[in-house]
Amino acid sequence: MPTLNQIIFWFFAFTAVASGIVMITRQKPMQSAIAFLVTLLSLAGLYLLLDAQFVAILQIIIYAGAILVLILFVIMLLHSHSGEGSTSKVPLQRPVAILLSLILFGGSIYLFASTDFGVASTPPSDMGTAQNVGHTLFDKFILPFEVASILLLTGLIGAVVLAKREREDSSNDAH
Amino acid sequence: MPIENYLILSGILFSIGALGVLMRRNALIIFMSIELMLNAVNLSFIGFARQLGDPTGQVIVFFVLVVAAAEVVVGLAIIVNIFRAKDTVDIDDIDVLRG
Numbered sequence: 001m002p003t004l005n006q007i008i009f010w011f012f013a014f015t016a017v018a019s020g021i022v023m024i025t026r027q028k029p030m031q032s033a034i035a036f037l038v039t040l041l042s043l044a045g046l047y048l049l050l051d052a053q054f055v056a057i058l059q060i061i062i063y064a065g066a067i068l069v070l071i072l073f074v075i076m077l078l079h080s081h082s083g084e085g086s087t088s089k090v091p092l093q094r095p096v097a098i099l100l101s102l103i104l105f106g107g108s109i110y111l112f113a114s115t116d117f118g119v120a121s122t123p124p125s126d127m128g129t130a131q132n133v134g135h136t137l138f139d140k141f142i143l144p145f146e147v148a149s150i151l152l153l154t155g156l157i158g159a160v161v162l163a164k165r166e167r168e169d170s171s172n173d174a175h
Numbered sequence: 176m177p178i179e180n181y182l183i184l185s186g187i188l189f190s191i192g193a194l195g196v197l198m199r200r201n202a203l204i205i206f207m208s209i210e211l212m213l214n215a216v217n218l219s220f221i222g223f224a225r226q227l228g229d230p231t232g233q234v235i236v237f238f239v240l241v242v243a244a245a246e247v248v249v250g251l252a253i254i255v256n257i258f259r260a261k262d263t264v265d266i267d268d269i270d271v272l273r274g
Binding site: 058 | 176177178179180181182183184186187188189190191192193194195197198199200201203204206207208210211214217218221222224225226227228229230231233234236237238240241242243244245246247248249251252253254255256258264267270
């Protein structure tokens with residue numbers, strides 16, 4: 001008799017893998033983005049199973065909320081025939097890609113199956129709350145935290161500079 | 176659930192992301208595949224945090240989220256620029272640096 005945890009795990013694991021496969025096989029980027037949203041939400045469910053409540057909420061807010069909306073905006077900005085051309089210029093791209101990722105898959109499965117990870121600890125159920133994660137963040141990672149804020153500022157400025165349209169009549173706009 | 180299940184799921188998702196990067200030619204779908212690979216690694220970080228009873232792994236995931244956000248913003252701006260210049264997002268058509 002499977003426990004409730006196992007049922008939830010297999011449900012989210014199956015959903016994540018299925019929507020991941022859907023994501024990389026759709027022709028239209030919009031359908032891929034919706035499938036990616038399903039993957040992100042099922043991963044947030046798995047984070048909840050792993051006692052990471054704060055990160056699960058961050059996943060929903062940042063990934064499903066912000067990053068995916070940005071990707072959707074850009075997809076809608078590009079016109080409808082902005083997809084792939086009919087033929088690949090690289091010979092044998094698809095079979096070689098499948099072979100390489102199967103090798104990667106087999107290698108990682110072999111590594112995980114042959115390693116002894118020891119007995120799982122039984123952490124307190126509030127390990128992943130915002131309070132505990134925040135304490136760890138500000139006790140041990142205060143310098144990386146500040147560097148992350150500089151990185152975000154750099155990304156902000158970089159995006160504005162890159163996305164800004166250059167004025168073609170720059171000599172005439174003095175008035 | 177033993178941690179092996181989560182790690183194997185993480186390996187499957189990472190391989191799917193790698194397959195998307197290698198197989199697809201639409202820059203936006205390649206972009207989402209890269210995000211999927213980041214998410215697969217995040218899942219194994221969270222799994223190890225649970226296994227070791229240490230929230231440090233969850234803090235690492237927080238930083239990965241920050242880097243992913245910055246990466247998405249700059250990357251999408253670059254894709255929009257390429258689209259404006261060449262009217263395509265098929266990476267096979269973007270080969271001006273090919274020797």
